[in-house]
Amino acid sequence: MKRFQRLIQLLSFGIFSLLLVWAAYPETREAPVDAFLRIDPIIALTTLIASREFQTGFIWAAIVLISGLFIGRAFCGYVCPMGTTIDLFQSLIYPKSKLRATRAGYEANRGRRSLKYYVLAVVVCAAIGGVSLAFLVAPISLATRFWGLVIYPVTLWIADLGLDLATPLHQYVPDLAYIQISRRVFATNMFIAGFIVFISALAIKGPRFWCSYLCPAGAMIALFSKKPLVYRSVNSSCTECGKCVRNCPMVAIRENPHSTAHRECLLCLRCKELCPENAISFYSHNETLKPEPATLDLTRRAMLLSAVSGLGVASLVGTGWNEPRLLGQERAVTPADLIRPPGAMPEPEFLKLCVRCGLCMKACATNTLQPIWFKAGVEGLFSPSLVPRLAACAVNCAVCGSVCPTGAIRKLPIEEKIQAKIGTAWIDRQNCLVWNRDKKCLVCGEVCPYHAISFQPASGRRNGVPVVHPNRCCGCGWCENKCPVEGAGAIKVSVVGELRLASGSYIEKAKEYGLEFKIADKKFDKLAPDTFESSGIDEGGGIQEKNSSPKQEQLPAGILDE
Amino acid sequence: MSHDESRRKFLKNSLVVSAAMAGASFGLIDPLEAGAEDYPDMSICNGKDAALITRQAVEALGGIKRFVRPGAKVVIKPNMSFARSPETAANTNPLVVREVARMCAEAGASRISIVDNVLNNPADCMKLSKIPEYCKDVPNTHTNYIKNERLFREVSVERGTQFKKMRALSDALDADTLIAVPVGKSHGSAGVSMSMKGMMGLIYDRTSFHNRYDLHESIVDMVTVLKPHLVVIDGTRILSTGGPGGPGEVIPLDLVIASADMVAADAQMVALGKWYGKKLEPKQIKHIRMAAERGLGRIDLDKLNIKKISV
Known part of the structure; x- marks a missing residue:
């Protein structure tokens, strides 16, 4: 048995x-x-x-x-x-x-x-x-x-x-x-x-x-x-x-x-x-003795205490607990690097819906989705957040939303997901090889699948400096992931500009906000979500601003003048 | 081998050498062209048939048997580190790679390993480069990407100026024959990427070449150890701009260069191609010039014995 x-x-x-x-x-x-x-x-x-x-x-x-x-x-x-x-x-x-x-x-x-x-x-x-x-x-x-x-x-x-x-x-x-x-x-x-x-x-x-x-x-x-x-x-x-x-x-x-x-x-x-x-x-019942009536044995005092504890937890969470967070306000107080998966509901709803089953993180194509500890408060324990330094969010993947059991991350078709901005990259000039050490480096621009980084002349710099165009940046984190600067890297994604829609179309919202998420490249079928057929993009991968390309761009390093 | 035989051989060889020296001193024989087997320093084969020109180029050099003995373990290093199709020229033409592998198999190689440390998604690099697909039927041939640390081991770089140790692919270090089969392409950091730069696909920590060390010196340090026995450069088409990954301008040249001298082969590819919209001298490429200066090969193309074939 x-x-x-x-x-x-x-x-x-x-x-x-x-x-x-x-x-x-x-x-x-x-x-x-x-x-x-x-x-x-x-x-x-x-x-x-x-x-x-x-x-x-x-x-x-x-x-x-x-x-x-x-x-x-x-x-x-x-x-x-x-x-x-x-x-x-x-x-x-x-x-x-x-x-x-x-x-x-x-x-x-x-x-x-x-x-x-x-x-x-x-x-x-x-x-x-x-x-x-x-x-x-x-x-x-x-x-x-x-x-x-x-x-x-x-x-x-x-x-x-x-x-x-x-x-x-x-x-x-x-x-x-x-x-x-x-x-x-x-x-x-x-x-x-x-x-x-x-x-x-x-x-x-x-x-x-x-x-x-x-x-x-x-x-x-x-x-x-x-x-x-x-x-x-x-x-x-x-x-x-x-x-x-x-x-x-x-x-x-x-x-x-x-x-x-x-x-x-x-x-x-x-x-x-x-x-x-x-x-x-268990199937045929012919009891000789009548069973004692079943009781729940609950005491009123303990029940009341539990109810008060539950509401108490909620009230403490709502009034600070470990750090002040004003969710649902016009300007929520959240850590700058709390990057939620694309299509995540607005933070208050997200935290109510997310049951931390970890399915999104298990399914994540690149392993960028990680459970967090107290970054989003006690109530955010084990909730998913992107760690771009570990891996970037794959452009042609929306698996996190499609596996979510409660709709904390919305199920979005790829076209919608590509418009679901999760943050914006910013350049830490103190660490950037081009800005700070006057070296030539194009890595962030070359890997950006959205062509959101261009290299522009800057006074006192021999090489074009990387500039992020916020309206083209989706926050996927490829730049942060591949930045050759050791440690945290010199380009980072922050939550600035993230789109968190409880309902409605990301495509329409992006249009309304003047965002232009363009991936020029065709996606291959049955390949990794970040493998593109890149054809017809300008040289170097990054966007070269017309008429302002510094001279150094013409020949790469490693070639000497005659 | 008996004593008698080896003595006889020594005497014979001595005679040949002294005759050659005598000849050379009288200007009768060019010492570079001489040598017991009289092989050219390099061959360039032109033609539309990628497989055929590959074979002809190696044949002109004395044939694959000169490099691959029966039972040998061969490592072939093509470019296949980008998830790009062959026509983008970011990877070596799979027809060229297959022909090299076939020749090795015909020479009786016991294991032919085609490897590269990929930069893009490994499965997609393998799929789109088409190299595994083309080479799967060549006997004893295995095509793999290399990523895992356990595949590499530390090796000392005695002639290194930037570093004295590096981690390189164990199979490449142990191989009887190492063959570089790069595509000629431009490179955003190294200027161009050919056989020598391509060897970075056999080492573990490439990032340090870019970040910690001088890239050009590092490439030369590396090839003091990872020195290919044979170089076959795919010039069926070159990636003239936008390298190493592309996209960029692809120029068909319909040629293959073969040489036992990696520096000469790379220099020749530079001279034959057009890069970033202009012609370049081999000595303009920093790492090629450094390699020649450090005695790893020759850059003086006009003094080399080059066999040119058209098919």
Whole structure:
């Protein structure tokens, strides 16, 4: 029976992993890569309340909730990838003998059992206050973030390490040397991994500690599972040996083994498997004893405290918390380098919608999207931001928006995305080779896919100096990425001029603002999103201002006069 | 080899050498043209058929067997570091590369490795340059991009003026024969990019050449170690402006240059082409002149024995 559960878990987790792998550029598959995130009830609930907007995608989560009426918390036991992750990690961390509740019996754990409902209350009240805490507690968000931003890059890293260790084999298999894996990096993954390890390690207090006592999504389904259609029933052959009570992984069986807390039962069928008398059935119900009525055991005081805490979190976030931020004001106070992905909603809405699942960052074609720590405040933890020095935003790619489960990043067609300005490059003249060291350098202009940098004569400089044309610069960060100046580089993208539209066309807005995003080059099909057929652009790649081209432009360095 | 045989060989060789020296002193034999096998210093083959002129150019030099022994490990370094199609001239003509690889295979090379450290997206460079596609059926031939650090190892550059050590492709260092098959092209920082500049595709840290060191001296330092045994320059068309990546003016020259002297080959390509709208003297290219001055090859084209063929 346990095998049956494992089989379904494996199947479900297989689909979860496959969808995660498919969340990548190019979007060759029509697969709904965000499917698991859409069925997480807590993601749906917090997003709905915090954003005050209904999305049809929430219906899937509603179906999961309603499934509680029929199959109780089978979702937690069989489908939830977070549950499977915890099952896996807790059995890695602890020997089987340790994986038992420290106190057997439902009654003994009553108090902490209620925790998850209080967590739910905190999350709901914070959402009412306009702050989404889904990123802290939504199980599928946690699991997606962990597998996408920790396990995925770690897997690549291990594969690369394996190739490193296989170096002595190169003399026998020369081609082995040429298998090259491009590694991926994600900031803050120590904390993402640490959190999962921590909640798995809590299993020492009882297996699936997270699911039993903390998970608010589990709490939501439990609310619908008072007495589902499929439930545990015990017939007259029960000798009350107590074996099931001691071994129930969820401690869902009461001291009186005839009685079950259905809201806690994951239908793992372990008790049925263990029962020496075959007294337990989940399908045909002929109980000898009437089960005790199930109660929620919530105290008014604790509930009130939770509600106040939730609103308290929201109020603290709204009034500063770690640094002053006036979101939604005419002039928001945000860090200059908090570059959001193209098509990201205006910052306040973005933070309410983004559940930090990390799918956009996992899928990002270039690895420029990185989870941030406190750059966007406490409420912005693990949200995506571009790090152009690491990689640039690929012009012909809009994968971040297309995988986003909540619309925090809008799904934009390529033509729209190309007009979704995410910032503007500025030149740090103190560091620029041309401005500061009077050297010749054209790199930023040569790599700019939007032709937004030109080289113009400047007094006291032998070579043309780079000038950014803000109305042509989309903020993609190619210049910052390739700037040869060590460290931070001498050209950087800042949020100046970013376009964040909650609705409507970026193309029209760009036109209205007088922006001219032109990529002269034709895109090749089925190639990387930054591979162009560059033809018909003027020499040097950068735009040469007519009639003002400095003489030095005519012959490159390395050619001497006769 | 027995003692007797080697003694006999020594005597024979001594006779040949003394005869040649005697001849040279009387002005009968040009010492540059002489040599036991009497190979030209360079060959230039003109023609429309890229594969044919490549083969003819190498044949005129004494044939590929002069450079590739049976069982040899060969590394061929073309230009394929840009995600550009062959007609843009940012990469070597795949027909030229394939013909060189074929000749190596015919000479019995045990492994022919075609490699370049790519600048654009690796998969797209491989796809658009068409070099892997054209060379995939040549026996024992493998085309790969090189990016990963583990492919390189540190090598000392004893004659280096800018640096004394660099990390170069292990396969190139270990190769029995290193063949440069560059396309003639302009270069925004080095003036032109041919066989010598092209060797930067076999080292790991190219950025330091541009940033830390003097680029021109660095190129010369590098080729004291990564010195190709054979250079075949693709002049079927050259990228006259906008190099190294283009786009720029592409000029068809319908020729291939082959030489065992990288400096001479590069100099010849400069002399035959038109760059940035004008003719240039080889000595105007800083790194080519430096290489000649440091004794790595010859720049005095008028004193070389050059075999010119048209097909």
